[in-house]
Amino acid sequence: MASVKSQIIDLLERKLLSIHASSPSDMYATYGQNVLLEQIQERIQLNESIAFLLPGFPFKSPNPNKVSGRLPDGGDVYALEYLNEFCREVSFIYEHGCELLIWSDGRVFNDLIGVSNEDLITYENLIKQYSATMTHFKWDNMDAHIESRNGDDLVKQYGTSSFNFEQWLKMSPNNQKEFIHLRSFLENDLGQTSLRKTLSRKKFKQAMSWTAEQMITRNNALTNLLKQHYPNHIRLSIHQHSNNGEKFTIQFFANHSIKSDTFSLRTPWHNVLVISTDGARNLLPLFKVKLQSEHVPLMYKNQIWCYVQLPQTSLVESVPMLKLSLLGDSTRFGIAIDLDKQIEVFQLDVTWMKMLLNTFGVVVIRRCKTSLDKESYSRFCEQYGPPVVWNFGSLLVLKPVLTPESGHQSRESMPLHFDLCYPPEYLLKTGLYEDYVPQYFMLYCVKAPVENGGGKTNFVNGRLLLESMDEKEIQHWKTTNISSSTPKSYFGGKSFTYPIVMSHPRTNENILRYLETSTTTYQPVENIHSINGDSKAMESFDEFNKEMKEKMRDPKWYLEHTWADDDLVLIENHLLLHGRTAISEDTDRELWRIQVY
Numbered sequence: 001m002a003s004v005k006s007q008i009i010d011l012l013e014r015k016l017l018s019i020h021a022s023s024p025s026d027m028y029a030t031y032g033q034n035v036l037l038e039q040i041q042e043r044i045q046l047n048e049s050i051a052f053l054l055p056g057f058p059f060k061s062p063n064p065n066k067v068s069g070r071l072p073d074g075g076d077v078y079a080l081e082y083l084n085e086f087c088r089e090v091s092f093i094y095e096h097g098c099e100l101l102i103w104s105d106g107r108v109f110n111d112l113i114g115v116s117n118e119d120l121i122t123y124e125n126l127i128k129q130y131s132a133t134m135t136h137f138k139w140d141n142m143d144a145h146i147e148s149r150n151g152d153d154l155v156k157q158y159g160t161s162s163f164n165f166e167q168w169l170k171m172s173p174n175n176q177k178e179f180i181h182l183r184s185f186l187e188n189d190l191g192q193t194s195l196r197k198t199l200s201r202k203k204f205k206q207a208m209s210w211t212a213e214q215m216i217t218r219n220n221a222l223t224n225l226l227k228q229h230y231p232n233h234i235r236l237s238i239h240q241h242s243n244n245g246e247k248f249t250i251q252f253f254a255n256h257s258i259k260s261d262t263f264s265l266r267t268p269w270h271n272v273l274v275i276s277t278d279g280a281r282n283l284l285p286l287f288k289v290k291l292q293s294e295h296v297p298l299m300y301k302n303q304i305w306c307y308v309q310l311p312q313t314s315l316v317e318s319v320p321m322l323k324l325s326l327l328g329d330s331t332r333f334g335i336a337i338d339l340d341k342q343i344e345v346f347q348l349d350v351t352w353m354k355m356l357l358n359t360f361g362v363v364v365i366r367r368c369k370t371s372l373d374k375e376s377y378s379r380f381c382e383q384y385g386p387p388v389v390w391n392f393g394s395l396l397v398l399k400p401v402l403t404p405e406s407g408h409q410s411r412e413s414m415p416l417h418f419d420l421c422y423p424p425e426y427l428l429k430t431g432l433y434e435d436y437v438p439q440y441f442m443l444y445c446v447k448a449p450v451e452n453g454g455g456k457t458n459f460v461n462g463r464l465l466l467e468s469m470d471e472k473e474i475q476h477w478k479t480t481n482i483s484s485s486t487p488k489s490y491f492g493g494k495s496f497t498y499p500i501v502m503s504h505p506r507t508n509e510n511i512l513r514y515l516e517t518s519t520t521t522y523q524p525v526e527n528i529h530s531i532n533g534d535s536k537a538m539e540s541f542d543e544f545n546k547e548m549k550e551k552m553r554d555p556k557w558y559l560e561h562t563w564a565d566d567d568l569v570l571i572e573n574h575l576l577l578h579g580r581t582a583i584s585e586d587t588d589r590e591l592w593r594i595q596v597y
Contacts, residue, residue: 035245058106074306075268087136407523414580434505453587462512
């Protein structure tokens with residue numbers, strides 16, 4: 001088995017570093033890799049976490065041809081998710097973990113390119129809020145080191161006294177290339193701003209030359225600041241460097257963010273996120289997004305969050321009527337598709353829909369053109385896989401009755417669970433989780449409760465909950481088995497045992513399989529735990545169950561869906577837990593459920 005440091009290096013090279021072995025200017029193979037090995041080995045010998053440092057995530061580009069607004073969006077958040085997931089993978093390899101310090105460098109040069117302090121602060125605050133579940137980040141910026149928070153004072157305090165831009169420019173051809181590249185980049189980035197409109201072409205170019213000079217001078221001071229305050233961090237960069245060991249260039253979303261013709265890296269603050277039909281994430285300048293023929297915007301609170309590529313089917317013709325939006329407050333959980341009463345649900349491409357389910361966990365289809373009957377609803381669901389056939393058939397009617405025999409027929413709240421966690425004998429098949437638990441299930445609303453009548457379906461995104469946890473705790477949960485049983489059900493009670501954390505049978509990612517305890521009349525759930533077979537290992541199990549009730553309802557990964565007539569909801573059963581809020585006595589609710597493998 002490869003050593004820990006070799007595994008970490010392999011992960012870096014596969015997932016994060018931008019290395020161009022064919023380029024004579026790339027020195028990773030000759031110098032950089034050895035430096036990186038030494039840096040990682042030093043942390044391992046000291047039993048300290050592997051610490052990386054990345055300046056970036058400053059603010060959104062002011063160029064309206066590149067980005068869709070001033071606020072952080074899906075590009076920023078999914079780039080952070082990608083970095084956090086890399087750190088998590090390192091932490092599963094190395095017991096002392098991995099951390100990434102993100103040095104938000106917007107304050108260093110925002111005044112040079114006309115971005116206000118207000119926009120910068122809003123961007124920083126929101127991006128920290130959106131990444132709250134990502135536990136491997138630490139944040140820093142110039143505010144903590146320069147009292148005036150001014151880029152000129154950064155140079156005065158940390159600049160090299162002997163640094164002279166003209167001399168630096170003459171030192172090497174690479175420096176000249178860096179300056180020319182930066183100047184051209186600024187001409188492009190600021191070419192649509194008010195500054196360009198007020199200056200002649202010649203004066204604008206002169207202004208961009210001056211701005212590039214100032215940015216290089218300030219960057220020299222920033223490098224000194226970072227070396228002084230973070231001498232043991234491995235320095236990463238979003239700019240293309242020689243990878244000689246001083247700095248290592250990274251890329252977002254593996255190879256998707258590189259323009260192969262120029263080796264120019266794409267960053268989320270200069271581009272928008274595009275989710276392709278296969279779920280891959282790419283960064284593109286906004287002007288390359290084909291809104292009327294290939295891409296549809298995904299909205300979040302009146303903001304364009306990202307763009308989703310449409311399948312090459314008849315759905316493309318319906319782009320003007322198709323509206324996508326995120327549900328609730330989470331930026332990575334739950335998506336609604338509004339068909340505007342003009343599109344049939346059968347026009348939705350199944351492979352595309354599965355991609356959305358695997359990305360967002362739950363998809364709510366609203367305002368379809370035609371209401372569904374039981375036959376058409378069954379046909380729709382069976383496009384996604386073979387149905388689970390109970391002794392009553394594949395379609396279960398969920399509505400309160402006067403004399404309930406199970407929680408499904410009652411008005412009580414339903415504890416959080418996953419579908420087919422308590423299978424009857426005839427559905428057990430081999431008895432393996434992956435053989436009897438369906439990947440998807442669908443709920444169709446025939447009659448919605450009245451306003452404030454309860455009966456909401458609630459969801460917990462296990463992916464986000466587990467993302468917020470320490471890797472050691474996740475490993476502990478993998479060896480903690482809980483036996484759950486419920487005596488009241490339409491198939492009879494029996495105890496089933498699951499680890500709190502399992503592996504997704506299709507993707508192998510960690511999934512939460514905790515079943516919430518309940519003392520309701522018609523769906524009581526009792527849990528008995530064991531750790532590696534030792535049923536006495538957790539003394540405060542009752543307290544743990546109480547904590548889980550609260551933890552699972554954290555708004556960062558918890559969502560309640562209020563039903564409307566004809567809502568069609570698709571759920572990824574492995575990724576989510578779900579339940580129901582109580583239904584009031586003065587209202588009715590009828591849903592149809594079908595599960596598919």
